[in-house]
Amino acid sequence: MQTFFIVAILGLGFLITFQIAKASEYVAVLRGEEKARKQTNKVNAFMLLAFLIIGMIGVYYCNEKLKGKILGEPASDHGILVDRMLYITIALTGIVFVITQICLFWFAYKYQESDKRKAYYYPHNNKLELIWTVIPAITLTVLVGFGIFYWYKITGKAPENAMIVEVTGKQFGWEFRYPGKDGVLGKKYFKNVSPEKNNPAGQLWEDKYNHDDVFMEQEMHLVVNKPVKLVINAKDVIHDVGLAHFRMKMDAVPGTPTTMWFTPTFTTKQMIEKTGKPDFVYEISCDQMCGKGHYSMRGVIVVETQEEFDAWLAAKKPQYLVANPDKDPAAVKTDTLNKVAAVIN
């Protein structure tokens, strides 16, 4: 019913607009085409000026209304650089935007057709061309300079003390692997992937480094003010680790591991206070179209203090022991105890 109404209203609008348009043509013929044309010319010139003024007010209004909903304080050290670059660019392009748009619409209004005016024959002026080649070139040099300087800072080598977390994207969720006490991620091979055998990451159990690696899904924990280096993989198609609050982003590509590093500067609790949202969490969004469930490919990051993090990680069992329960000293112990108990009974 609703669709029918929308279609009917659109159809009616069509018909009315068309009739008006047709009638206006007849009116123009009756009133004398030249006179009607001049009239329309004036109306349109005025509309262009009005568009400029209302448009600029609209830009201001839009900014007032929406500026509270964007960005917020960046939650990582790199985020500060990104935001600074952003504000430099907004300032420079903002000036250019206002000047050129005003010139465009003002000229259009001011130099509308008039019987009194003759257009000015002005085919070229090399000095002017030179000016507006050099000024943009200098401005852009500044932007490129800042941009590349920050870019190298952000993409440069991760600090030595950075903790390592492996992030793997799959349709449609996230998997994480922590390297455990040894600080080294064990080797893995995609043909070993087997959720049935409790080996969803495809780890090679022969590799000693794998024995203390902890595997988990959907939720990642990080330590505040401690640099973290993410090693990013994808299982099936290209995904993207998008971290809006940290202002970081990196594609997850099957077959080609990528990396990024940053230092979270606020814990989740601090961000709840800062944003005033009681349900605030850092979210990982998939930013690269990856299939039907792309919009729901959400992961959560908890940023906490070192003590909280240690306690959280200590409670997790390495995947090696999950996949090979016979190697689990705790399990073997309980097993023996059970046997002993059975004998006693």
Added chain:
Amino acid sequence: MDLWIVSMALFVVSSLLGGLNYISTILNLRTKGMSMTRLPLTIWAMFFTAVLGVLSFPVLLSGLILLLFDRNLGTSFYLSDIVVNGEILPNEGGSAILFQHLFWFLGHPEVYIILLPAMGMVSEILSVNSRKPIFGYMAMLGSLFAITILAFLVWAHHMFVTGLNPFLGSIFVLLTLLIAVPSAIKVFNWLTTLWRGNIRFTPATLFAIGFVSLFISGGLTGIFLGNSTIDIHLHDTMFVVAHFHIVMGVASFFGMFAGVYHWFPKMFGRYLNSTLGYIHFWVTMIGSYLIFWPMHYQGLAGIPRRYLDKRGWVSFNDFPELDKMITIVSIIVFAMQLMFVFNFIYSIFKGRKVTSTNPWGANTLEWTTPIRPGHGNWPGEIPEVHRWPYDYSKDGREFIPQTEPIGENESKH
């Protein structure tokens, strides 16, 4: 998918042949006196467009052929380490990023393939209707040329966050932002063309002015995205959607509309209904800004593009009213385009008839043909060209067609 690849291949072949046709026609079939620097800018733009297409489309074709091999012949050009839905694919050693390189090597020039003809038409239409020569013909030409060259050297700015080597990234930042210089030259020249003109606001003129406005807005946001530092945050967000819809989508469409309204009388011997044209322009112009301007803010908030439902998110759930507004406006603007299509078809048969060969008072050759040109365009001899196409308001005369010999006392330009 295989059918899509085959149809893309056919499309590439046809655009290659079409492009070669444009290039050879423009180089070899100019009339007597029509030197390269007397060509209207529309033709120059079409020429550079054809060059871009001919040089970049084959790369896409090769990429598609490799894709066809991967899908049907068991090769691994793009595939490695893949587990889909629990199924382990045998492929190893390929790179998915290779496809992105091959795609964007066409993909970026393609943006200019779409935009350059619009720039050419807008230059012509602004000049004709402000009754002034285009300002800085040679600079316009030079900037078209510079854009054509740079168009091949910026493709990896779509790939800053694919794990690209940061050094390579920085080179592409430099080359990408460099393209803003010729773009700025073009904008300033259009503004100067309007300055001290005597402007007639036909629907074509309005669309041309709209093009310049949108090109400025969309071009400036390109400076954000071309800067890899900012791109880390804005990549694949609504900001990108806003940027390229304004600059490549709406602006190019505006150029095309300007061209259609301007040359329709030549094509069909009848005018488009201009009242509908004005309504079409104003609704589309206001609507486009309403749709795409606020999207920049969504992008700054980090909202990824291609999300059909944001209710599951804490960070991206702040703009439900805005989304609603954008949806309604885009339905209205789309309906307006249907109105244009209707106007187009209706006017072919029932439009107001053109009564003079040169209704806009333009200098270029097409307006010296009869209202309904027959085969070969001119009934008798092909005309000879004696001057550049932009002698408007020169020596007290409103316009001097290209076919008119240079007078004895005429001032030089």
